[in-house]
Amino acid sequence: MPHPVTTGYVPVNGVDLYWESRGSGGTPVVVVHGGFGMASMFGGLLDELAADRRVIAIELQGHGHTRDIDRPFSYEAFGDDIAGVIDGLGLGSADLLGYSLGGGACLRCAIQHPGRVRRLALVSAPCRRDGWFAEIRMGFDQMNSTSHEMLLQSPMYTAWRAVAPDRDAFPTLIDKTGDLQRKPYDWTDEVSRMTMPTLLVYADADSVPPAHAAEFFALLGGGLRDAGWDGSSMTPMRLAILPGLTHYNIFSAPQLVAVVSPFIS
Numbered sequence: 001m002p003h004p005v006t007t008g009y010v011p012v013n014g015v016d017l018y019w020e021s022r023g024s025g026g027t028p029v030v031v032v033h034g035g036f037g038m039a040s041m042f043g044g045l046l047d048e049l050a051a052d053r054r055v056i057a058i059e060l061q062g063h064g065h066t067r068d069i070d071r072p073f074s075y076e077a078f079g080d081d082i083a084g085v086i087d088g089l090g091l092g093s094a095d096l097l098g099y100s101l102g103g104g105a106c107l108r109c110a111i112q113h114p115g116r117v118r119r120l121a122l123v124s125a126p127c128r129r130d131g132w133f134a135e136i137r138m139g140f141d142q143m144n145s146t147s148h149e150m151l152l153q154s155p156m157y158t159a160w161r162a163v164a165p166d167r168d169a170f171p172t173l174i175d176k177t178g179d180l181q182r183k184p185y186d187w188t189d190e191v192s193r194m195t196m197p198t199l200l201v202y203a204d205a206d207s208v209p210p211a212h213a214a215e216f217f218a219l220l221g222g223g224l225r226d227a228g229w230d231g232s233s234m235t236p237m238r239l240a241i242l243p244g245l246t247h248y249n250i251f252s253a254p255q256l257v258a259v260v261s262p263f264i265s
Contacts, residue, residue, distance in 0.1 A: 003022035003047055003050045005021065006021050006022075007019065007065075009066075010085050010089060012081050013080055013081055013084055014071065015061045016066065017059065017060070017061070017081060017084070017085055018039075018059040018064060019056050019058045019085060019089070020039050020056070020057050021055070021056045022047065022054075022055050023053055023055050024053075025054065026052055026053030027053065027118055027119075027264070028053070028055075028056055028091045028094045029054070029055050029094065029095045029096075029097055030056050030057075030082060030085065030095070030097070031046060031049075031055060031056065031057040031097045031098070031102075032058060032060065032082065032096070032097070032102030032105055032106055033059065033063065033064075033101075033102050033251075034099045034100030034101050034102050034124075035100060035101035035177050036160065036174075036177065037064075037099075037102070038063055038064030038159065038160065039058070039059055039064065042057065042099075042251055042252055043252035044252070045251070045256060045257055049097075049257065049260070049264075060081065060101075060102070060105065061073065061077075061081065062172070064164065065163050065164070065165065067166060067169075068169055068176075072176060073177060073179065073180040074183075075107075075108045075180070076108050076112065079105055079108030079109035079110075080112065081105075082105060082106065082113075083112065093117060094117065094118065095119040095120070095121070096117055096120050096121065097121040097123070098121075098125065099250075099251045100123070100124050100247070101125075101177070102125075103123055103124065106125075107122060107127065107187065110196060111190045111194065114196060117196055118196065118197075119196060119197045119199070119263065120196055120197070122198070122200055123201045124201070124207065124208060124247050125208070126208045126216065127187045127188060127191045127216050127219065128185065128187065128188060129181075131209075131215075132207055132208060133207055133209060140181035141182055143177065143178030143182075144174060144175050144178050145172070145174040145175050151170075151174060160173075191220065192219045192220075197236035197237065197263075198220055198237050199239075199259070199260065200213060200217055200237075200239045201240045201250070201256065201259055202241050203241075203242050203245035203247060204242065204244070205244075205246045206247045206250070207247040208247075210241060213241065217237065220235070222237035222238070238263060240259045242255045
C-alpha cells in the first residue's frame with residue numbers, strides 16, 4: 001500500500017540533493033538509484049520497505065530532481081554526499097541500500113564514514129572496475145553524449161526530463177557518467193577491513209559475474225568456512241544470488257524486498 005511521501009532538498013558539498021521520505025520507525029534506510037536513474041526507478045520496493053521503517057530515497061548530483069554542479073562525478077564525492085544527507089536530515093546513522101552506481105556510492109560512504117552506516121546492502125555492484133563483465137566495461141569506454149543517442153529515446157530519459165531542473169543537461173549527465181565509469185578503481189583493501197554487516201545481492205544473469213560476487217563476499221569474511229551445525233561460525237555478512245533476473249530488472253523485483261527487508265530489520 002502506498003505511503004504518504006514528503007520531499008525536500010539537503011545542501012551538501014555544494015549540491016542541493018533531492019530526497020523523498022515515506023514510512024516511519026526503525027533505523028532509517030537511505031536508498032540510492034543506479035546510473036541515469038532516480039527514486040522512482042525502484043517502483044513499489046520503497047513502499048514495501050517502508051511497512052515498518054522510514055525509507056529515504058535520494059537522487060545524486062545531476063540525477064532526477066537534483067541539479068548538476070561544476071564538479072566531476074566520483075564515487076568518493078557521492079559517498080561524502082550520502083553521509084551529508086544523513087547528517088543534514090539529523091538521522092545520526094542509517095542503513096544504506098544502493099543499486100549499481102548507487103551501490104558503489106553507498107560502499108564509498110560506508111568506507112569513508114563507517115560511523116554513519118549501521119548496515120549496508122549493495123545490489124549489482126562490484127568492488128573493482130574489472131568486476132564488471134568485459135563487455136560492460138567496453139560499453140563504459142564508449143559512453144558519451146555523441147555516441148549514445150539511443151539513451152535520448154529511452155523511458156529513462158523521458159522520466160528524467162519530466163522532473164529535471166535543467167532539461168538540457170542530459171548530455172552532460174551521460175558524459176560525466178562515462179568519465180566516472182571509465183576511471184579504474186579497486187577497493188579490495190578497504191573492503192577487507194570493513195566490519196559492518198553487509199549484504200551483497202546479484203542477479204544470476206547480472207552485469208557482474210557470480211565469481212566476482214563470491215570474491216567480494218570472501219573479502220568481507222563471508223563464505224570462508226562452514227558455519228557449524230548451530231551456525232555459531234556464521235559471520236554478519238550475507239550473499240544472495242537471485243534467480244531469473246538481470247542487472248536491468250533486479251532493482252524492482254519482489255525477490256529483492258524479500259532478501260533486503262529481513263537483513264535491515
